[in-house]
Amino acid sequence: MLKFISWILFLVIALVIAALSIANRETVTFSLDPLPFAFDLPLFGLLLAAGFIGLIIGSVVTWLRGHGVRHENRVHKREVEELKGRNMALTRDLEEARARGSNGPTPDALAPPITDKPQIEHHTGP
Structure with missing residues (x-):
């Protein structure tokens, strides 16, 4: 159309x-x-x-x-590729730990701490 x-x-x-x-x-x-x-x-x-x-x-x-937008897009693409690589490596490490049969490190222990996200606190009382 x-x-x-x-x-x-x-x-x-x-x-x-x-x-x-x-x-x-x-x-x-x-x-x-x-x-x-x-x-x-x-x-x-x-x-x-x-x-x-x-x-x-x-x-x-x-x-x-549009130069600034294109530059920012290239930076973000590099960052995404880096994070995909880290994700694959962490997944591979987790699968290897499971294959060894050990209860080894948990996925949270394998992942580096995320410091740029704010912590959300849940309050259940008044």
Whole structure:
């Protein structure tokens, strides 16, 4: 369904661009005043070029602003991989202890203490 909607949206945009191009075929002079550059081109070409340049600049600015989020994502991915490795090692140690048949250390004894989580106290009385 989403692909169908994107094709419809693409078709509408293409029709708008075609109508813009047909209605604005007059030639205009584009010049950068202090510089000696001047171009005669159709108005629709100038409008489409301005839109394309705006799209490129907006994309670059958005990409640059996302740097912090991408960096944080990489840090979190590394942390998850490290924690997965620790989890696998602890699971392996627990299975080895069970295979030896000893009542050995409990899973709580194998795991390092978690210090960054606050302790929750339960009160049952008034």
